[in-house]
Amino acid sequence: MLYKFFNYGCLVPVLSSLALAPRSGVIQNISKGFQYFLDNGELRLMVLFSLSIQCILILFGAKRQSWTNIYLRIILWSAYLFADWLATTSLGVLSNKSHCVEPEHAIVALWGPILLLHLGGQDTITAYSMEDNALWSRRLVTYIGQVVAAILIFLRSRTYTDLNSLAILIFIAGFIKIGERIWVLWRASSQQFKESLFPDPDPGPNYARYMETYNSASYEGYRVNVEFLIQSPSTGDDDAAAVDHYTYGPAVTVRTANRLLKISKLLFADLILSFQDVSESRSSLLSGNGKRGFEVMEIELGFMYDVFYTKAPIVYSFIGCFLRFVTLSCSIIVCVFFFIKENQYPRIDVVITGVLLLGAIVFDMYSVISMLFSDWTMMWLTMHKNKVTCKIISLIQYVKCKKRWSCSIGQFNLISFCLLRAKKERYSEPGMCGFNCGKTFKTNAAKTGLATMITGAWLSYEKYKHTNTNTVSVTDDLKEIIFEHFVNKTNVEINNTRFYYNWGNKVLEGLQLGKKIETISWSVEVEFDQSILLWHIATNLCYNSVADEEVLENGRSYRETSKWLSEYMLYLLVMRPSMLPNGIGEIRFQDTCAEATEFVRDRRSIQNENQVSQILHRVCKHVKKVLPSTVKGDRSKSVLFDACRLAENVREMRNDDEEWETKKMWKFITQVWVEMLAYAASNCQAIHHAQHLRHGGELLTHVWLLMVHLGITDKLQISKGFGRAKLIRK
Template identity: 45%
Template sequence: MFHNSSPLVVGGLFFIKKRKIMQIFPESVTKLWNEWELRVMVIFSLIFQILLILMGKSRKYSAAIWIRIILWIAYLSADWVATVSLGVLSNKSGDLKGHSAEADYVISAFWAPFLLLHLGGPDTITAYSLEDNELWLRHLLGFAVQVGVAFYVFLRAWISSTLNFLAIPIFIAGIIKFGERVWILRYTSSEHFIDSMLPNPDPGPNYARYMEEYSSKKAEGFKISSGTVIAARTEANNSDTTARDDTNTEAFILEKALYFFQIFMLLCVDLILSFHDVLNSQSFFQNISCDEAFKVIEVELGFMYDVFYTKAVVVYSFVYGFLTRFSLCCISLRCISFFSIISAFVAFLITEKQAYSTVDVIITYVLLVGAIVLELYAVFLLLCSDWTLIWLSKHENRVGKFLYRAISLIPLTKKRRWSNTMAQYGLIRFCLKDKPAKRSFIPRGLCIYKLLEKHLYKYSVNVPSELKKLIFELSLEKSKRASNFKAFKELCACRGVQVLKQENGLDQISKEKSKILEESVEVEFDQSILLWHIATDLCYHFDQGENSNSTNGTNRTASKLLSDYMLYLLVMCPFMLPNGIGLIRFRDTCAEAIEFFKERKSISNVKKACTTLLKVSTEIPPSEVKGDRSKSVLFDACRLAKCLQSLVTEEQWENDKKWELISHVWVEMLSYAASQCRWNLHGQQLRRGGELLTHVWLLLAHLGITEQFQISQGYARAKLIVQ
């Protein structure tokens, strides 16, 4: 609620309540507050800007919740404090007698344009969430009102003093920065961003003229027929890997990422790709390594984050392909803003300041220096960005190469582009209340424990390179296996069935086992996740004590990681999965598991719990005994686990073959979830350190496994054939 509240409304409520609250305190306290109120709020406004610019991009590559909390508080407070400060200045102007302005008010009024600068926000964050971009009209109203209030304060303080004239360049810089933010929010709102991504209207060949010519020739007695001519495509294939410069792999990855980013941005507005774009992308991704593929995707998603959450549209307009026509204007406005602040600072240094309070003079210096430092830091971030490195890599001259190498050596350019983590959640661990040690400090008796209970059992691990390789190889195999574009779209609907059909040896097992396996991936998707999660847990802990070779260990570890990750999505991010009753099934399954464990008090850890569950006889299907009132799948999962174990004990499978099957099913389920999740939900996760699911979504799209492309016959037109 407060996230979408307008600072104008909150500021108005502040002034209404303020008068009532101040009546409680003694007159001395009220006088002290009136004297320091504006000073404190202006300093806090600057502090919030520092926090936003320093931490604005941290959430791009960090999943730490404390970063999001600090940014959320700073983002909301920054606008509110600046708005209220302008209101305080406006109220003070009402206390002036006639047209005379006191010296204290004149220097206080000089702070008004700085507040406009703060309302413009830093380059590293314009929107906290995607919804903020949709509220651009509210920010436009705020822009009009706040500029009006600042101008009113400026006029009321006008006495033709030097300080009045120094406020003009800061005023210009503030309007530029504030207006820039509103324009970016408007541009990245869904309605306007779709418009920017649409191609120029194409009326096609002139049908009326064609038919006139056809009728004319026919009337003259000619025998007319119509033929079709396919025009050759003239555009270059920019994804050709033969152009790669192996001496600079990083530059190669950045350039390809920008190229594909400009094409695949269509997916972000639910538009469709041409089949030529998909073919180009496939030819590129099918001929590079797993590491390079995921690096390209990391950079691409980083560009998407920059566009929707920062001022990249303006700041990087010299690189951003379809905005190059704005680049000169954007750079000019930036220069005007920066040099306006510098000129005001230099002039203030040599201005007589004896008439003003020492405290106010110090605060003014802090605001001026703060504004300059923030601008310089923004320039530093610009130089260290991937956008600048791409721009420099395109210049083959010595200066460009030297600057590229110099910037590449700066530590800031080597930072992570996403968190590279995947959250983990275990149903059995949750039922046993076996949470990570670092979170065991919260007593269960507190009310906050119940509110945070779900979150206490979540933890994160780094995404291992072996898991990325498994996902890439299986996705690549599916991409190469598809014979036509219809087959690519059909792959988006696969969530385990294909793996079972293609697995050698499953056609030789009993019909009962085959039925259990097939039904486990044909039921509702959330039910499949729970079934395979519990079954994977049971098999994992059963095999934990066995000596397994490296291949077995890799597939087993990958299965466990994906199993816990998919359950995390089901419990903590159900909106990213297809619609269903996943949370109801999870709660019912947990209730049955807790009841089962309570009856067997000797169960003290996850491994013992898994061993005990596997001992339960499941000869009769649970649904025949329990009915369907409860949505629990606990013992259905036990049946599935026993079926998987029997592949080794009864069907003479190697243990690593069993885990290979399980890991492949999980990868296909992950791919299905990624394909079915809408872009806006993927986009929301970019501000939380990024999700593995989002990287898989874009990888699949690059390999052609997406429903968002059209099949066309290319550039064709009709031609009259006169005989």
């Protein structure tokens, strides 16, 4: 009882008195500085936390261009959301305290303009997604209110402090940072970005004046004849050759990418390309190989990432360099004068202010260093022909080790995914865990809203976990295979758009197997998502069923390449459906996955993918006589056994060719997948390509840009130039 008395009878009143009577004797004995810390601790923690968030943004903001890690994206997304909220909330707390700030604590008024620097954001990330650019006007209104709040805080406390001049310098830097961010967001918004690429208004030759002259001559009795002339546009190849003459070593690729950047901008703005632009890019790429071609695409897409998500459009300009010099100078001047002058303020506030000022300087210096070792700087250096720039370029190439994109592709194997699910379901069956929940109860429980949400979230996690553990690097051989396929299939005329309307037909025609083609041609005449599932399962079955070792061609393994592309296309269907043409691919996937899971679960002897392929082969031995649709109908969208039929037909297309299953079959399957990749890339909207630049990039986007540069696009307009009509009087 005595123990309870001291804990509940004495301790609680004491704590209550401390909380309800702040001027009691105990509180009065606390030092004034510590009491101030208690009163203002939340503000100190918030400004320091805001500084920490800015560190995360500047360090990891640029890494998402080449990282696919989901945890990095979560951290960066959280930091991006918290950054403005923390700065805004800190300004609100500071505003409430500014009217009663004591002279010795007026140093906190200097934190207001420093928080404006945080609101201005970092050079490495201004927008987390494309939607942030579209909301630039909302940001503008918000930032105006926050600037007004910071100014009011300064005006309220200016009579109590001698830091007015230093605060004005920080205000200047903060205004510049916020102005830069708003300008970049506005510039990268879809409408403004498109309008910035419009050519100057061009009314063409003056038709009205021409007709007035024509009518005047006719009234005077002249016989007027009209001679028509067409001014043909130049291809620009000579200019391209002249430009390349002034580049050095590895920087040639950077200069080429910059010269072709106009095409990328037009593509992302959904505008029409000109014959001259595509002709120049096509000739530049055909003079190299696949590795160089994809490197040009990497640099171009790196430039586009900077345009959409960073401050690059203003930082890498003369005015941008001047503004960065001003902001850095203001921060350094304030920091130096702050530390050399005698401060009569609480030590903890002095330390926090010093950390904030040093943080502003470090951020600006980090931005300047990043700018010096970027492709933008290298591109600028290549425009100046001298030995100094040549050595600087070599130094940048030596120091720079940053990847321009993840250079990897996601993989999703349907058979292995269903195998894992089937094994988990076996352990969750009634009796396996010692209890039986009852089928009716589980069915009703699964229909509740919460259960549906949890089930959906768990399925998404399983998909991500299966994908995250299965990624492969984009090898030089894969780049060469894709590049050579487009070069070989591209006709002499530029406007080759067959990839936009079909896939695989040309590959089937190239086999020259007569009526045997009909046994598999149906697989490329269905909807695109259905074709992906059919060929994915068929490729997997062939991969696991063919025991012979593959014969390499030119040192390339088409067997592995076909598997990589197969699993990458299914990865896009499952994890990136927005990048594929509209359809019911996700429904087909879930039905096919359900049937495959049931097939494996009912056969407990199956333990790996090879056994799945062997048993499917035995079950589908007579699939040609009894089609799956005859037994199953069309309610289920599963294509599992249709894919088994396709696999059997592909393997039997050997036509007495001993090298079919070891060499030619795999090259044929790879070509089918490259055509599917081309079709998907061509029909993906530009906004989705732009969105995934921030997730490490996609091979699909690089293929899309490569195809356009080679002239494989339906957005090409062949201009005939101005018409010239000459009047001849007789």
